[in-house]
Amino acid sequence: METVFNKVRKSAPKAALLMAVAAGAMLQGCSSTESSEAAALVSGVAGDAASKVYVAPGQHDELYTFMSGGFSGQVAVYGVPSGRLLKVVPVFSQNPENGYGYNEETKAMLNTSFGFVPWDDLHHPKLSRAAGMTDGRWLFVNANNTPRVARLDLKTFETAEILEIPNSAGNHCSPYPTNDNEYVLAGTRFSVPINVEGDGKYEDVNFDEYKEKFRGSISFIKVDKEHGDMDLDFQILVPGFDYDLANGGKGPSSDWVFFTTYNTEQANTLKEIGASQNDKDYLAAINWKLAVKYAKEGKAKEMPAYYYHNKLDEKSHIAKSEIKKTVRILRPEDCPGLMYLIPVPKSPHGIDVDPTGEYMVVSGKLASVIPVHSFSKMLKTIEKKDFIGNVGGIPILRYESVLQGEVKEPGLGPLHTEFDDKGNAYSSMFVSSEIVKWTLKDLQVKDRIPVYYSVGHLVIPGGDTKKPYGKYLIAMNKITKDRYLPTGPELAQSAQLIDISGEKMKLLLDFPTIGEPHYAQAIEAKKIAPNSVKMYSLEENSHPYAAKNEKEARVERKGNEVHVYMTAIRSHLTPDNIEGINVGDEVYFHVTNLEQDWDVPHGFAIMGNNNAELLVMPGATQTLKWVPQRAGIIPMYCTDFCSALHQEMQGYIKVSPKGSKVPLAFSTGAKKPKA
Amino acid sequence: MKTVSRLLMFLAAISIGLLFLFPMWKILVQAPQYPEGLQMHIWINKISGNTDYTLQNFNILNHYIGMEKIEPDSFKELTYMPYIVVFFIISGVLIALLNLKRLVLPWVALLMVAGGAGLLDFYMWLHKFGTNLDPNAPIKIPGMTYIPPFLGGKDLLNFHAVSLPGAGSIGIALAVILGLGVYFLERNREPQRIKTLA
Ligand SMILES: [Cu+2]
Numbered sequence: 001m002e003t004v005f006n007k008v009r010k011s012a013p014k015a016a017l018l019m020a021v022a023a024g025a026m027l028q029g030c031s032s033t034e035s036s037e038a039a040a041l042v043s044g045v046a047g048d049a050a051s052k053v054y055v056a057p058g059q060h061d062e063l064y065t066f067m068s069g070g071f072s073g074q075v076a077v078y079g080v081p082s083g084r085l086l087k088v089v090p091v092f093s094q095n096p097e098n099g100y101g102y103n104e105e106t107k108a109m110l111n112t113s114f115g116f117v118p119w120d121d122l123h124h125p126k127l128s129r130a131a132g133m134t135d136g137r138w139l140f141v142n143a144n145n146t147p148r149v150a151r152l153d154l155k156t157f158e159t160a161e162i163l164e165i166p167n168s169a170g171n172h173c174s175p176y177p178t179n180d181n182e183y184v185l186a187g188t189r190f191s192v193p194i195n196v197e198g199d200g201k202y203e204d205v206n207f208d209e210y211k212e213k214f215r216g217s218i219s220f221i222k223v224d225k226e227h228g229d230m231d232l233d234f235q236i237l238v239p240g241f242d243y244d245l246a247n248g249g250k251g252p253s254s255d256w257v258f259f260t261t262y263n264t265e266q267a268n269t270l271k272e273i274g275a276s277q278n279d280k281d282y283l284a285a286i287n288w289k290l291a292v293k294y295a296k297e298g299k300a301k302e303m304p305a306y307y308y309h310n311k312l313d314e315k316s317h318i319a320k321s322e323i324k325k326t327v328r329i330l331r332p333e334d335c336p337g338l339m340y341l342i343p344v345p346k347s348p349h350g351i352d353v354d355p356t357g358e359y360m361v362v363s364g365k366l367a368s369v370i371p372v373h374s375f376s377k378m379l380k381t382i383e384k385k386d387f388i389g390n391v392g393g394i395p396i397l398r399y400e401s402v403l404q405g406e407v408k409e410p411g412l413g414p415l416h417t418e419f420d421d422k423g424n425a426y427s428s429m430f431v432s433s434e435i436v437k438w439t440l441k442d443l444q445v446k447d448r449i450p451v452y453y454s455v456g457h458l459v460i461p462g463g464d465t466k467k468p469y470g471k472y473l474i475a476m477n478k479i480t481k482d483r484y485l486p487t488g489p490e491l492a493q494s495a496q497l498i499d500i501s502g503e504k505m506k507l508l509l510d511f512p513t514i515g516e517p518h519y520a521q522a523i524e525a526k527k528i529a530p531n532s533v534k535m536y537s538l539e540e541n542s543h544p545y546a547a548k549n550e551k552e553a554r555v556e557r558k559g560n561e562v563h564v565y566m567t568a569i570r571s572h573l574t575p576d577n578i579e580g581i582n583v584g585d586e587v588y589f590h591v592t593n594l595e596q597d598w599d600v601p602h603g604f605a606i607m608g609n610n611n612a613e614l615l616v617m618p619g620a621t622q623t624l625k626w627v628p629q630r631a632g633i634i635p636m637y638c639t640d641f642c643s644a645l646h647q648e649m650q651g652y653i654k655v656s657p658k659g660s661k662v663p664l665a666f667s668t669g670a671k672k673p674k675a
Numbered sequence: 676m677k678t679v680s681r682l683l684m685f686l687a688a689i690s691i692g693l694l695f696l697f698p699m700w701k702i703l704v705q706a707p708q709y710p711e712g713l714q715m716h717i718w719i720n721k722i723s724g725n726t727d728y729t730l731q732n733f734n735i736l737n738h739y740i741g742m743e744k745i746e747p748d749s750f751k752e753l754t755y756m757p758y759i760v761v762f763f764i765i766s767g768v769l770i771a772l773l774n775l776k777r778l779v780l781p782w783v784a785l786l787m788v789a790g791g792a793g794l795l796d797f798y799m800w801l802h803k804f805g806t807n808l809d810p811n812a813p814i815k816i817p818g819m820t821y822i823p824p825f826l827g828g829k830d831l832l833n834f835h836a837v838s839l840p841g842a843g844s845i846g847i848a849l850a851v852i853l854g855l856g857v858y859f860l861e862r863n864r865e866p867q868r869i870k871t872l873a
Contacts, residue, residue, distance in 0.1 A: 535728075597731075597732050
């Protein structure tokens with residue numbers, strides 16, 4: 001009976017869509033003159049675009065897209081093809097909306113060796129892998145500014161872990177997960193003095209010592225197969241260049257990972273000129289399997305370091321920080337065959353390996369061609385020792401020997417390339433604001449489409465895996481003048497959805513994004529949705545301050561610390577009258593949400609608190625710290641519209657002047673909970 | 676009794692055992708806020724739901740209208756009903772094993788009475804819950820009671836409630852049908868045997 005009901009309910013919107021589209025076509029036919037202006041504005045948009053991106057109310061999107069929030073420090077989840085924002089997940093930034101980084105449980109997530117860093121610049125989301133394909137378990141993201149790598153759990157869409165990266169500065173070419181998720185690799189953008197001899201913290205160097213003292217590092221983060229927990233296994237000390245992007249091989253090149261470099265000139269000032277002198281920079285090719293082998297054999301030396309590792313406990317939801325004081329370091333000069341440098345035109349940016357694992361496409365923002373290197377040629381060049389020199393013992397391969405060919409006149413400012421399932425490559429052109437489609441077979445340009453404007457990364461779902469889902473391409477743009485209504489000096493950055501299923505690319509949709517949509521990864525919803533957690537088990541809640549039923553609700557004083565064990569359920573808080581709190585007390589509200597139902601969080605806020613709110617998920621406990629500043633009656637309430645009686649979900653706290661002897665008391669209704 | 680009858684009688688007794696494997700009654704409610712629905716399962720010895728938390732969620736919803744909390748521990752029926760069921764299973768099996776033909780009809784009749792009593796109890800329970808409302812309930816609608824449907828569907832405020840027997844009840848129905856079948860089978864056979872004897 002239920003299923004029949006659901007069937008009817010689900011098919012109804014489809015019928016409505018057909019009617020809406022038909023009606024739209026008729027209206028257009030009637031007023032062709034009026035619509036000509038609009039038609040000109042949307043030129044390049046596929047005629048049937050609206051129906052292709054229309055996801056009827058109650059229907060689900062085909063794909064989840066995880067977009068970096070750039071300088072917002074968050075990850076935004078969008079549905080594709082609708083472009084609807086599904087969720088914002090705070091990672092490196094405090095988020096008052098749900099108390100992340102404000103409440104006592106999650107503050108520790110943002111601890112670093114620099115102290116509490118409540119913001120970062122999040123650039124690259126990467127989905128976990130199994131056999132070279134995305135598996136929908138975790139999302140790894142980098143913090144560009146204060147080097148960190150975070151892991152998001154896609155069962156809950158929450159940040160589960162943040163690992164600080166020592167000996168790194170500007171964790172930009174990061175994170176890259178290997179094909180079976182054995183490791184996540186992270187490279188430094190800025191080379192810095194790496195003090196491997198001293199205490200790992202400080203070395204007194206001058207800027208003009210760049211060439212001798214500054215080094216880069218590539219970190220090998222081991223990932224636990226079952227739980228995803230990260231652990232910094234070792235680092236490779238690499239030449240003191242700037243490292244830009246990373247991408248790994250697949251199939252035959254599975255053991256290799258590639259990093260683009262710039263500033264091979266090793267300039268330390270006015271880099272826009274200093275780092276743009278060499279006609280060629282390098283693609284660093286590292287045999288990561290060999291690196292792991294060398295590290296296992298004891299070639300990695302333990303060095304002092306100082307960095308934080310913050311993890312959220314799955315059952316208590318409390319994050320704990322651990323300080324690590326050593327790191328193992330591998331030097332390429334001690335490890336033959338570990339690393340090679342492949343020349344690439346001036347200041348390369350993106351490095352992308354095609355689905356077969358044979359071609360390495362290196363786009364350079366200052367280059368006029370897109371060089372395509374061949375993996376098999378690279379192996380032959382290495383075998384023949386066809387080197388043109390070395391950097392600190394790392395061989396430089398001959399450009400012409402590794403090169404498969406160049407894509408001529410692709411456009412201005414090629415940045416990134418993604419691949420479809422039919423042997424085509426799509427490169428973003430930052431300067432000429434377009435996307436160019438070309439084929440790997442003959443390196444000829446086949447199609448181009450304008451984007452609005454200054455496109456950076458682009459993404460094809462699974463476009464960096466063995467088998468791309470070649471239906472859509474998403475362009476991530478920096479500038480949107482003329483695309484949206486003005487919103488003051490700053491306009492939204494945007495993403496554009498392009499249909500790549502046919503010969504010609506077709507623009508389907510624009511949608512604004514939070515922060516900067518730097519890079520994204522997309523995955524079929526069916527790989528994630530079935531594992532989604534609907535609530536936390538109250539029974540399994542191991543938070544030490546949890547009150548698992550109203551009888552356990554209470555208030556306790558320890559010196560000037562007061563702990564309130566509070567429960568929230570539709571539609572009341574227990575206790576909801578509290579007295580005996582004095583000005584200056586450190587009051588901790590440990591709020592347990594007793595609900596065991598989907599989508600019923602309760603919020604908690606206190607008037608005048610110098611903090612954020614709590615948003616407590618069903619079955620979870622979270623703690624809000626409050627230090628009352630003045631005496632009086634202070635209200636508290638639930639912020640999440642939880643039920644018809646949500647407004648009534650409130651209470652009072654009586655705050656007495658400092659030093660008052662008012663005894664602690666608390667109650668809910670006439671029956672007071674047991675003290 | 677013939678072997679077939681004894682076998683059927685045995686099956687009748689055993690099929691009551693379904694009550695231990697499946698709920699005897701199900702109440703489903705659906706509301707705009709609960710598109711996936713909530714299902715309460717009433718068993719011979721417990722009350723549960725389609726999830727571990729259904730009962731808690733039923734109670735949360737019910738408290739708005741001042742309905743008493745449904746707590747399985749407060750139903751004494753749930754403690755003694757399993758014994759009654761076990762009694763019927765054992766007695767039925769004994770009737771089959773010991774070939775107690777004349778006890779077949781009384782057994783079926785007693786089972787029907789017990790089943791009827793169960794239904795009556797269930798009806799009264801629904802009535803009690805639907806009408807015994809806290810006078811201080813947040814939502815009060817004059818003249819409104821919230822007796823869930825005994826059998827079939829009914830709209831209660833924003834909820835559509837459906838009440839249907841569960842697979843456990845099929846066990847009783849099966850037992851009654853099989854039991855009656857045995858009775859009639861044996862009764863039809865009797866005159867023939869007398870004839871042949873004569
Ligand atoms: Cu609430």
